[in-house]
Amino acid sequence: MLNTLIKNIRELVPLTEPEVKLICDAFKPRHLKKKEHLLQKGEPSNHMRFVSEGCMKVYSVDKDGQDHILQFGISGWWINDLYAFLTKNPATFFIQAITDSTMYQIHRDRLNELYDEVPMMDRFFRIKTQNGYVALQERTILSMSETAEQRYSRFINRYRDMEQQIPQYMIASYLGITPEHLSAIRKKRSTQGFS
Numbered sequence: 001m002l003n004t005l006i007k008n009i010r011e012l013v014p015l016t017e018p019e020v021k022l023i024c025d026a027f028k029p030r031h032l033k034k035k036e037h038l039l040q041k042g043e044p045s046n047h048m049r050f051v052s053e054g055c056m057k058v059y060s061v062d063k064d065g066q067d068h069i070l071q072f073g074i075s076g077w078w079i080n081d082l083y084a085f086l087t088k089n090p091a092t093f094f095i096q097a098i099t100d101s102t103m104y105q106i107h108r109d110r111l112n113e114l115y116d117e118v119p120m121m122d123r124f125f126r127i128k129t130q131n132g133y134v135a136l137q138e139r140t141i142l143s144m145s146e147t148a149e150q151r152y153s154r155f156i157n158r159y160r161d162m163e164q165q166i167p168q169y170m171i172a173s174y175l176g177i178t179p180e181h182l183s184a185i186r187k188k189r190s191t192q193g194f195s
Contacts, residue, residue: 023121
């Protein structure tokens with residue numbers, strides 16, 4: 001399963017075989033059952049985490065107890081409360097397994113050592129952080145300018161595999177709409193010949 005992690009890193013930076021071994025030794029597996037939390041609000045976020053198998057969500061809960069999903073994570077994706085990790089402040093989000101999942105994680109102290117041992121890892125995480133920031137900005141802008149129908153269409157076109165793994169009420173939360181509104185959008189699309 002570490003092959004998925006190494007492949008993900010090699011998509012952005014080159015690695016030698018000795019560097020691959022150092023990386024594999026540094027990342028530790030963590031298995032989660034469906035609905036198990038990886039991180040709770042208020043806890044320290046001391047690890048960078050890679051989803052090897054399964055499906056995860058990052059979410060917050062408002063004062064009325066309503067979940068607001070910020071991010072999903074499927075096999076081959078990184079997932080974290082990045083703000084808490086970078087600032088060393090307590091987590092503001094929850095991270096929970098949607099399905100049984102396997103993560104590979106590395107503690108911040110070990111990651112800092114790994115930056116010295118494998119300098120390309122520093123570059124890799126810089127690129128991932130930049131890409132994540134760009135994606136977040138894009139999502140914010142589109143959520144302000146697109147209709148709910150356009151956001152749903154973009155989601156299923158971009159994340160077709162993910163859509164099959166995630167309950168519809170969670171997709172509605174991610175899109176910022178009610179499950180009923182999403183159901184109406186899906187019904188309208190099916191009558192228009194969209195899948």
